[in-house]
Amino acid sequence: MFIGAIADDLTGATDLCLMLARGGMRVVQAIGVPDASFDFGAADAVVVALKSRTLPKADAVAQSLAAARRLLDAGARQLFFKYCSTFDSTDEGNIGPVSEALLEATGAALTIACPAFPANGRTVYRGHLFVGDLLLSDSPMKDHPLTPMRDANLVRVLQRQTALPVGLVGHETVEKGAGAIRAALDKAEADGLRMLVVDAVTDDQLRAIGTAAAGLKLVTGGSGVAIGLPANFGFSQGAGSHRPFPAPAGRAAIIAGSCSAATRRQIAAARAAGIPALKIDPQDIAEGRMTAEAAARWIIESDHATPLIFSSDDPAEVARAQAALGRMRAGELVEHLLAGVAVRLRDAGFRRFVVAGGETSGAVVNALGPAALAIGPEIDPGVPWTVSLDGAPLALALKSGNFGADDFFLKAWELLQ
């Protein structure tokens, strides 16, 4: 194993798998910390998907360290800590504390923090993260239900999460290429810096950063910066696949718990195209008016090929539910219900699921239970179909909330044979 990666949510893990696979590596995605019997096989890279983004920081650190030990014991030459390209976190963490713990575990002097993913509109310039044309703090991420991002200056954001000194490798250095970036890392190390936010606005810059990171024991960032890592181990670009692939036969459903602007547009497009949709309100769950049983029955009784269940709502409605129930409780009620629906659908013979939302996908997959997923064709940038490698055969498309074109829920199915 060359790269051992730890992802703080499931959709992010899948996205990273795709990036490494495109770089020519054989990739396996493990769901949760692999147990002693887990067979890493001939994988060049293993991506461990945790659901640690919004855990209390001690738990996130403990799980990340457990994953790191398994990966290092299995021979991983470089660790990669993957988080969201919108740097989803709070002042308590978990990006800073987990990075700190992994620095310690690898004995590394320094790591980089690079969430840039230009293909999806995430760029970092002078330490500031942009989402398309907007600063992170002006983007819809300012209203995320769990990790509202109200500061676009990542040096400041990360420094609030760690006592280790944080610095910046700026655009003027990154532009000059891998040699200049490497020299900046060496200088930062001599200056005692431990975590460096790195500017990047193009894929070529990400490749240069990847080349410069060849000697680092720990790299942290979004999946974008992984574009340059396989080449460090002698792999060359494989072709991404958009060909239909054989998937387990059975009924299909769409489950959406993301409140992102992109997911809400995808829901609107699906409903406009005639897909029947059941909306879930967190307060109805809390007060017993909606149950997983009832929601699952509604889907099972639907005569449509791809019925939709969603809790996604606009920021004002999310805020109202959170004021009544508490932010975490509102999220947990929804996640728990949607996971319960998924299990009931599987038991009723459903085999194909599109799930929207990182936390939501984590809850659904943990409930469905596969320990490992193989990566299939890419529906939209960063979102492939996957198939379970153990347990009931399932085809799963796990979509990070912000990803995918407006017709995602309509076109995803065309890739399944």
Ligand code: ADP
């Ligand atoms: P994304 O990928 O867009 O971040 P996630 O699934 O990771 O989506 O996060 C969305 C969170 O919001 C989940 O915890 C989900 O349960 C919660 N949530 C979903 N719908 C609502 C709602 N109507 N009110 C409050 N919280 C909600």
